[in-house]
Amino acid sequence: MNDKLLEIGKNAKAAAYKLNLMDTVTKNKILNAFAEALGTNVDTILTANQKDLANATDMPAKFTDRLKLTEQRINDMAEGLRQVAALPDPIGNIDKGWQNDAGLNIEKKRVPLGVIAMIFEARPNVTVDASALTFKSGNAVILRGGKEALNSNLALAQVLRDVLKTHGLDENSIQILHDTSHETANDLMHLNKYVDVLIPRGGAGLINAVVKNATVPVIETGAGNCHIYVDKNAELQMAIDIVVNAKVQRPSVCNAAEKLLIHKDVAETMLPAIAKALEEHGVELRGDTTSRKIVSSIVPATEEDWSTEYNDLIMAVKVVDDEQQAIDHINQYSTGHSEVIISDDYQSGQEFLNKIDSACVYVNASTRFTDGFEFGFGAEIGISTQKLHARGPMGLNELTTTKYVIRGNGQVRK
Amino acid sequence: MNDKLLEIGKNAKAAAYKLNLMDTVTKNKILNAFAEALGTNVDTILTANQKDLANATDMPAKFTDRLKLTEQRINDMAEGLRQVAALPDPIGNIDKGWQNDAGLNIEKKRVPLGVIAMIFEARPNVTVDASALTFKSGNAVILRGGKEALNSNLALAQVLRDVLKTHGLDENSIQILHDTSHETANDLMHLNKYVDVLIPRGGAGLINAVVKNATVPVIETGAGNCHIYVDKNAELQMAIDIVVNAKVQRPSVCNAAEKLLIHKDVAETMLPAIAKALEEHGVELRGDTTSRKIVSSIVPATEEDWSTEYNDLIMAVKVVDDEQQAIDHINQYSTGHSEVIISDDYQSGQEFLNKIDSACVYVNASTRFTDGFEFGFGAEIGISTQKLHARGPMGLNELTTTKYVIRGNGQVRK
Numbered sequence: 001m002n003d004k005l006l007e008i009g010k011n012a013k014a015a016a017y018k019l020n021l022m023d024t025v026t027k028n029k030i031l032n033a034f035a036e037a038l039g040t041n042v043d044t045i046l047t048a049n050q051k052d053l054a055n056a057t058d059m060p061a062k063f064t065d066r067l068k069l070t071e072q073r074i075n076d077m078a079e080g081l082r083q084v085a086a087l088p089d090p091i092g093n094i095d096k097g098w099q100n101d102a103g104l105n106i107e108k109k110r111v112p113l114g115v116i117a118m119i120f121e122a123r124p125n126v127t128v129d130a131s132a133l134t135f136k137s138g139n140a141v142i143l144r145g146g147k148e149a150l151n152s153n154l155a156l157a158q159v160l161r162d163v164l165k166t167h168g169l170d171e172n173s174i175q176i177l178h179d180t181s182h183e184t185a186n187d188l189m190h191l192n193k194y195v196d197v198l199i200p201r202g203g204a205g206l207i208n209a210v211v212k213n214a215t216v217p218v219i220e221t222g223a224g225n226c227h228i229y230v231d232k233n234a235e236l237q238m239a240i241d242i243v244v245n246a247k248v249q250r251p252s253v254c255n256a257a258e259k260l261l262i263h264k265d266v267a268e269t270m271l272p273a274i275a276k277a278l279e280e281h282g283v284e285l286r287g288d289t290t291s292r293k294i295v296s297s298i299v300p301a302t303e304e305d306w307s308t309e310y311n312d313l314i315m316a317v318k319v320v321d322d323e324q325q326a327i328d329h330i331n332q333y334s335t336g337h338s339e340v341i342i343s344d345d346y347q348s349g350q351e352f353l354n355k356i357d358s359a360c361v362y363v364n365a366s367t368r369f370t371d372g373f374e375f376g377f378g379a380e381i382g383i384s385t386q387k388l389h390a391r392g393p394m395g396l397n398e399l400t401t402t403k404y405v406i407r408g409n410g411q412v413r414k
Numbered sequence: 415m416n417d418k419l420l421e422i423g424k425n426a427k428a429a430a431y432k433l434n435l436m437d438t439v440t441k442n443k444i445l446n447a448f449a450e451a452l453g454t455n456v457d458t459i460l461t462a463n464q465k466d467l468a469n470a471t472d473m474p475a476k477f478t479d480r481l482k483l484t485e486q487r488i489n490d491m492a493e494g495l496r497q498v499a500a501l502p503d504p505i506g507n508i509d510k511g512w513q514n515d516a517g518l519n520i521e522k523k524r525v526p527l528g529v530i531a532m533i534f535e536a537r538p539n540v541t542v543d544a545s546a547l548t549f550k551s552g553n554a555v556i557l558r559g560g561k562e563a564l565n566s567n568l569a570l571a572q573v574l575r576d577v578l579k580t581h582g583l584d585e586n587s588i589q590i591l592h593d594t595s596h597e598t599a600n601d602l603m604h605l606n607k608y609v610d611v612l613i614p615r616g617g618a619g620l621i622n623a624v625v626k627n628a629t630v631p632v633i634e635t636g637a638g639n640c641h642i643y644v645d646k647n648a649e650l651q652m653a654i655d656i657v658v659n660a661k662v663q664r665p666s667v668c669n670a671a672e673k674l675l676i677h678k679d680v681a682e683t684m685l686p687a688i689a690k691a692l693e694e695h696g697v698e699l700r701g702d703t704t705s706r707k708i709v710s711s712i713v714p715a716t717e718e719d720w721s722t723e724y725n726d727l728i729m730a731v732k733v734v735d736d737e738q739q740a741i742d743h744i745n746q747y748s749t750g751h752s753e754v755i756i757s758d759d760y761q762s763g764q765e766f767l768n769k770i771d772s773a774c775v776y777v778n779a780s781t782r783f784t785d786g787f788e789f790g791f792g793a794e795i796g797i798s799t800q801k802l803h804a805r806g807p808m809g810l811n812e813l814t815t816t817k818y819v820i821r822g823n824g825q826v827r828k
């Protein structure tokens with residue numbers, strides 16, 4: 001464990017103590033000041049971002065697009081900060097309260113988690129988004145971004161830290177690791193004394209590495225091998241609209257659909273039309289033998305396909321004998337993110353909702369709705385695909401914990 | 415990873431799928447049948463327990479008492495099963511529900527976690543308690559008890575499994591590891607494919623080993639270095655009653671108080687009386703220099719004392735300059751379980767409640783109330799001292815997770 005990181009952890013814990021006691025008006029004032037400061041520091045931020053882009057000559061275009069900042073994108077971040085300022089503050093809410101048999105008044109009260117660490121890839125906007133959400137929920141944050149975005153991240157974090165300092169607040173509420181080595185990331189995963197929860201944000205490789213190595217509690221986010229099952233009682237046009245939307249509207253994100261299952265009774269009538277609509281949007285289809293007999297343009301799927309999250313214009317297709325086979329297939333291969341049944345049959349819908357073990361289970365809607373904003377949370381730090389603490393879209397409330405506050409008048413246990 | 419354990423994991427997952435769909439009436443019927451079956455199998459269970467006791471010749475008396483079963487203790491377990499049958503079933507509750515902007519009906523519904531693993535020490539009653547609570551909450555359980563209690567645990571689990579089989583249900587709803595080696599326990603901590611959460615129950619050594627090694631999500635329970643702070647505005651008699659109750663009523667459990675902090679303004683007047691009351695109950699006091707000047711029978715405390723959970727008739731005492739020093743001391747040394755202020759001052763109480771970062775924070779009551787039964791949950795699987803998922807006493811609700819159930823009529827994302 002390196003000394004610098006221990007100091008960062010200690011500083012974060014001290015900052016968290018103060019954040020826990022900060023009132024909502026102050027937090028909102030600072031969030032708006034963050035937004036303002038991004039606007040006045042556009043040039044500094046863009047200069048830093050240019051350095052990162054200049055170093056990123058080997059990076060595929062898809063990733064440089066995520067890395068690149070523009071004045072518009074910085075304004076969007078500022079707008080995001082103002083939106084978080086406008087959200088209700090979950091801290092201090094009483095989830096429930098009661099009087100026990102001994103006459104104690106017990107309240108289950110929302111409090112910050114404390115210190116949140118985030119490990120993420122080369123997306124500078126995460127620096128600002130994560131800082132906003134953790135600050136609003138009263139948590140200190142330790143950020144460790146991808147090395148390709150280091151200059152951008154440092155510049156953005158410095159703007160926020162300067163605002164904290166100017167207002168006489170603890171700038172260590174937001175800290176960012178200058179050292180982006182794997183060793184230090186690994187040390188961060190073991191900083192149990194100071195870190196209350198670690199949230200990795202990125203691809204499956206990053207998330208698996210964190211789950212495997214971390215001793216601090218982790219919330220897994222973002223792996224989405226999402227399925228759509230077209231039942232024998234589906235409406236064809238609805239099936240086409242939902243499958244196309246779920247697959248092509250934004251194929252790179254975790255709530256995009258990756259798999260299409262279709263009931264054998266309607267495969268011959270519906271699959272050709274669905275496949276045609278997907279192919280018109282440039283989707284490559286991979287399928288099982290039965291689906292390939294029905295639509296000749298489908299190429300063979302391998303066993304690996306069923307568990308792969310493509311994040312691309314590819315979709316695998318399987319014809320199933322009945323709904324139970326679809327459910328079993330999904331429960332076997334899914335990452336537990338979002339699954340859909342398209343059906344006009346009451347019983348089929350109910351069975352699907354009850355038997356599928358995923359964070360979000362839909363009847364007749366697109367997987368793309370699995371999102372903190374679409375759910376109405378006003379913000380999102382990620383989509384949890386695990387079952388502990390938070391499952392599905394995580395907003396401000398999911399960045400808090402509770403404590404029991406108990407008031408007595410001398411009670412002792414008999 | 416050994417093959418036998420993989421099979422156990424697979425069987426647990428298959429059983430969990432069926433448990434998820436089981437109605438409350440059936441679950442309650444089975445819980446009552448478990449209770450009945452314990453009664454009719456008293457002799458078999460006691461014979462198995464005799465074997466364990468015969469092997470436990472080197473065990474300290476305190477531990478053989480936990481290991482020993484009697485007809486009365488078996489009847490108590492049966493009564494516990496009937497009480498769990500009578501509790502409300504959390505599964506199927508809708509925590510909240512709303513319609514989003516796109517017209518989707520979203521429900522946040524309580525569902526079982528899936529497969530729960532428990533690693534515990536030589537206390538056979540945990541086999542029955544844990545089986546009851548996981549079964550009622552719709553979860554499959556994999557139990558790994560201490561090797562000293564293996565015969566007792568196997569006999570108890572067999573009684574429960576036979577009931578399941580007789581009723582045509584999946585006996586793998588409750589599984590117990592015959593292999594109590596450290597290697598297999600370690601493999602269980604890495605069974606991510608099948609285990610949704612691991613709950614260790616036992617001493618600090620066991621819990622730390624699990625936290626350090628496990629890759630499956632863990633809920634830490636039971637470490638309790640609990641503090642009582644006697645403020646300058648405390649009532650003496652209340653302070654005596656609470657401190658004595660919290661320390662001596664049951665010193666071996668995690669909600670017993672281990673530390674006494676006292677404001678310097680009242681140390682001279684109150685500490686002698688409190689110390690006298692504790693010493694009359696056989697409590698050894700260890701203290702800082704100031705406390706030893708006031709009460710000569712107090713022996714010196716070392717730095718290690720401040721972070722030690724004695725689980726015994728020992729208490730460490732420190733005189734503090736003011737409330738803030740007490741709060742800082744507690745936040746530094748506490749395990750985050752339960753802390754108490756004794757004070758008649760409104761402001762002091764509020765400050766303590768707000769600034770202490772522990773699962774349960776009290777004004778004017780004994781730490782001994784941190785308990786699922788005392789809280790009114792009707793059951794308890796442990797006391798969580800971590801911040802994710804559950805914090806404080808864990809009842810049936812804490813053995814569940816949620817999923818979002820979403821009903822649409824063809825919505826796609828714009």
